[in-house]
Amino acid sequence: MSIQEKVLKQISEQRIEPTARAWFTFKNISLWFAAVVFGILGTLAAGTLLHVLDDGDWDIYGYFGRSFIEHSLIIFPYFWVAVIILFVSLAYVMTRITKTGYRYRTHMLVIAGVLMVAVTGSALYALGIGQEIDEALTSYSTLYTQLPHHKENIWSRPEVGLLSGTITRILNNNEFALKDFTGHTWTIEEGDVEWKRGAARKVGTKLKLIGMQENDTVFVATEVRPWETVGGK
């Protein structure tokens, strides 16, 4: 039997039919859609990374007994870098397996990916979307707040002189009550304290404090910073 006869016989016996065109159209559109979605997620992650970098307190390394480089390496937001790499890689793979994806040279796709993430990520950061994502994750994920770069983590070390929380009551001209992120309430004494721009002395304000722990309930502040860095939004 010739090959042609064998093929026609197999098609007839196994009732083989051409796969519907709609399936291929759906598959190709899905792949491009997935590539775009992953690309967007990558740019959102980039915007959030920029916010976290801008919002980071890179100058407090002394309180941990570390050098600047050591501290920077510890608190660098590797999580967001990994998320960006993951989504951009997925976008690359999805693009590659589309019908025409093979036509693009790898270095062109990489350059396009990097530019897209950098430019669009910067725009999203400038619009404050990076901050919103960071805040939303902080509200809804305890795992996220436990990451080394997270400021709740960094600023919940009263023993080394770093405290953060929300003002619950103004006690007098020199004292206010602050509830930290563990739910513990502190009396904050203001001595020769410097209030940084954007830090408001009113109930409901979230703050970062540098100072010294007096005891289990009293913290003497020497510098008060706003919870969010002023600028970016």
Place this chain on the structure above:
Amino acid sequence: MQKRHPTPDTPDEELVTRTLSDNREYLHIMGRYEAKLMRYVLRIASFSREEAEDVLQETFIKAYQNLNDFDRSFKFSSWIYRIAHNEAINALRKTSRFPTLAPTEQNESVVEHLADSLDLERELDHRLHKERVLAALEALDAKYRNVLVLKFLEEKSYEEISDILQRPVGTVGTLVNRARKQLKKKMEQ
């Protein structure tokens, strides 16, 4: 109204349309491509005749199943060559073999084409020269050998090779250049 019988000049795209209406028309596509694909499959791997026929059968089945995926902005020949290429590689993987060049009569003409393109000095006896080119070709990586076969024997353009191997056109050009240099180097060893 009776359909006109296809002629050798009937475009591949029309044969595809006819096949989608009546699968018996698929004979015309198979008739057009059987010899070419058999030659190509035998060329990129040293299959036995039976193995090559199995690969070809799988190729035609797969092509039939995916006929609706054929994009008319591409050349049909590139599309079906790609399926044949992939089926040949899959068959080799199943047997854990490496693709090697089969010493066929057709491959000897690859050697002629390559020898000419490499611009080598013909100091040696012509037969010895061809043997050296063939040996060097067999020693090449499969990715280099495949592009040389497609370029110099199948006489495919860079765009067609790009569609068959699913690599960017620029990469194909680079592979061909590197393949020729590698071949020359192996011949000088």
